Amino acid sequence: MQSDYMSAWDISKGIAEKKFSAVEIVESHIKRIKERDGEIGAFLTLCEDEALAQAREVDEKISGGRPVGRLAGVPAAIKDNMCTDGIRTTCASKMLEDFIPPYNATVVERLLDEDAVIIGKTNMDEFAMGSSTENSAFRITKNPRDITRVPGGSSGGSAAAVAADMVPVTLGSDTGGSIRQPAAFCGVVGLKPTYGLVSRYGLIAFGSSLDQIGPFSKTVLDSALMLEAIQGKDERDSTSYRGEYQKSYTDSLGKDIKGMRIAVPKEFFMDGLDDEIAASVQESIKCFEGLGAKVDEISLPAAGDGLSAYYIISSAEASSNLARYDGIRYGYRAKDYTNIDELMEMSRSEAFGTEVKRRIMLGTYALSSGYYDEYYNRAQKFRKVLKGQFEDVFRSYDLILGPTSPVLPFKIGERNSDPLQMYLADVYTIIVNLVGVPAISIPCGRSTEGLPVGLQLIGPHYGELRILQAAHAFEQEIKLEL
């Protein structure tokens, strides 16, 4: 599979230098998708005509000697919860099966501004709720490393598309690990930026205070390149970061990481962690020490307790965010009803899947009168305490290191009967969203069965550059062939 792979970096350089045309690149990638996606199931929508038209525009710009963006001609795929003007955006839900947004998400606009080519929309867990992409209303996505296993979730389609070399870069969204966990499962790089660094405008909301868009790629360099393209202040998103942005990440990769201080919380290595993952992470620590980093074991006492606080907050926000799907203005409408109340109730009950309904119920419960203080409010207080603990660590350390997921990619159908078991797969990633800091997952090894293991590097707020530098140094050092 590796033979035909080209990174986004190489594609944009090659096109700018007229080594090949954007149309050639897009055509070859569409061909690959058509060959491979029948087996993998990463895509929900392929925009062949639109993509070719865009590619032609890029080629015209180049032949006309006009300047092109930093992603000129790079085929990119987008998780199907980001709005694309005139292109079906479903959130992998029966509810939005026919929904065609009349506007582009800010990230889509930014990719187009950089002359990237949007080649399709990728599969996901319905409304981004899940850790295996099995909650899609439309199809199962398979892990390209082992097609009997899940690709992780909720951005499973975006991770699988990159892992199978169908596109060099994709966008995912991460509310509790939905970029990093599938990146770990599929053996690719996945970056969740700081909350606020990338605009959420046009991202169909799940947990508004946790959601963040980020890239998938095969290399750290490509993720850095994507971040440069999509980050930035957006007047349409009130939570968008108002401060100064790092202008370039790609320029500063390759710098050595001697003297970097890395903290490893002992709470990340308690029960539930797969032995092979633990071993692989320990190896990685040695590698970082070899690169000149100073690694210490520390304690992050609240880290182990984040899971239920996360489920309370994300479900509460989701219960409100998903209330607009009532069959009135857009989306699925039930066939049988006797009045408008029943129309809303039946439409919602018929179109939402089990996991979505479960979270709406949990969130509604947590916000209902008499329970608000006990659940939602306490969860927010816990979040504030957790933030304080992270800030303390980052006063003495540059990065926090640990496993991305406690488990290896599991078999399709293996875990979806017990929600709490499924939720536990997110234990190391959700705390990062609660705190709002950036984190990356990069491949760090393989299990005896050949399954990928992901390493998570967490930085302080707006510490993306540090994360990318460390990840890049590590990637260059271990040269993992998956």
Add this chain to the structure above:
Amino acid sequence: MKISREDVAYIAKLAKLRFSDEELDRLTREFETILTHFHSIDRMDLENVDLDKVPVDQQSVVRSDEKTVFEDKKKLFNNAKSMRETYIQVPKIIE
């Protein structure tokens, strides 16, 4: 953590979702498990955490009072099931 099926049925009404009796039972059990797990944070002292405290340097995020127009109304209402002239038409709502 004890939750009754009636509680869950009431929540379903609030959330405008309809469930079978078996589904309600299953949800009740799941809620108990998840919320019991949540009580693991009971040992933490959260009483003195002030959620409304805003960092001193924080500023309001606002836009200026300027008009903008979304031109393509046809596209805007493209997803509506039915329109009458420029209204969205829905089955009768009884007040």
Add this chain to the structure above:
Amino acid sequence: MNFETVIGLEIHAELYTKSKIFCGCSTKFASKPNENTCPVCIGLPGTLPVLNEEVVRLAVKAGTALNCRINNVNKLDRKNYFYPDLPKAYQISQYDLPMCSGGHVEFECEERHVRVRINRIHIEEDAGKLIHLEEEPFSLIDYNRTGIPLIEIVSEPDIRSPLEAVTYLRILKSILEYGEISDCRMEQGSLRCDANISVRPVGQKEYGTKVELKNINSFRELQKALEKEEKRQIELYRFGEGHKIVQETRRWDSGKGRTVPMRSKGEAHDYRYFPEPDLMPVIIKESTVDEIRGSLPEMPYEKAARFVEEYRLGEGEAEILVGDKKLSEFFESTIREGASPKAAANWVLGELLRIMNEADLSSADITMKPAYLHRLISLVESGTISNTAAKEVFKEMFESGGTPEDIVEKKGLSQISSKKDLEILVKKVLEDNPKSVEDYRNGKTQAAGYLVGQVMKASQGKANPQMVRDLLMREL
């Protein structure tokens, strides 16, 4: 047993902004259905709100005008409920940290000094409009109003009669108008009022069970609705059926002239408020509050005092004038054009109000120019037209907006004030009525009145009556 009525009002006023509270759509009234909409205000998936800074300014302005404390840090919350006029199925409002708290309004009403405390003022977004088709199984939705900024002003239960409630609402309305906070067009729904009312035996400390009245669209309806509900509750208590008063929401049916319970659908009501995660807290610097307070225009009570002082108006007159901002502005402009305050007040409080009331018009509908009223007053003072004729001219001016001179000319209303012309008329009448002249000279003074009448008749009513009288006396 005597009963005391306890009333509190919740007033919603649309704020006077160009664009909506969370998007750039226009707030203009009466546009085509769904004309003022965009992905944000119709709640399309993925959209986010951004707060209009003018909304904050106007709410702070209202707070300072109503003696409130401004909460320097406040936040927006989501109020969750399903209804087809609410596109996101939640309303962005303020729950436990409103923009302003603890103000008051004071006034005199039927010998009582009333001080109505204001509990809070918060900002929120309006919902859309539903139209129910009579003959067809459909309803229609217009989202133009969705996202229009509102303030809700919540009073404490300090009002003791329907008349006090109306007076409070009038004062509040004029303050909002003076501050250019809201245009307060009740007939267009830009000012709306819900009332909480209960009764209790005089002397009892605890409040009775309160009932909320909704759908009140004018001062008259507010008074009528409260009087009806007051009567209903007192009667139930009198006949020992006080238990039949339940805490409920009743809708005022202006057609039937009574309140009717709103269908509760046996529905669970739990708004599940929580902080709006898509918006940051609102932070208002003390310097901003001071600046807004300093820029507050003259308030109605200040203007009334000035009118009494500067124009020597009676307190009652001044109050009527300032109670209607546009009317008071019309009055002052007329004076600025050169009219005497006395004459201007007579016309505005007399003819103008009478015509407006008859035609059920508001001061916003006045198209007549203040300069024209001044010129009309001059025509009367110079004797060019009679008072009676002036009223006719005024009515025409109000309706057509024409100049007084043109109307006088067109209708031939000017008086004959030329001495020469009048002398001819007088002489002719004296010649034609020797009997009356004789009578007068013999001491029958009432004969003079008859002769004046004859002159007026001969002039077709256009003679200046005072001059006619003077000339006659001289000739006799």
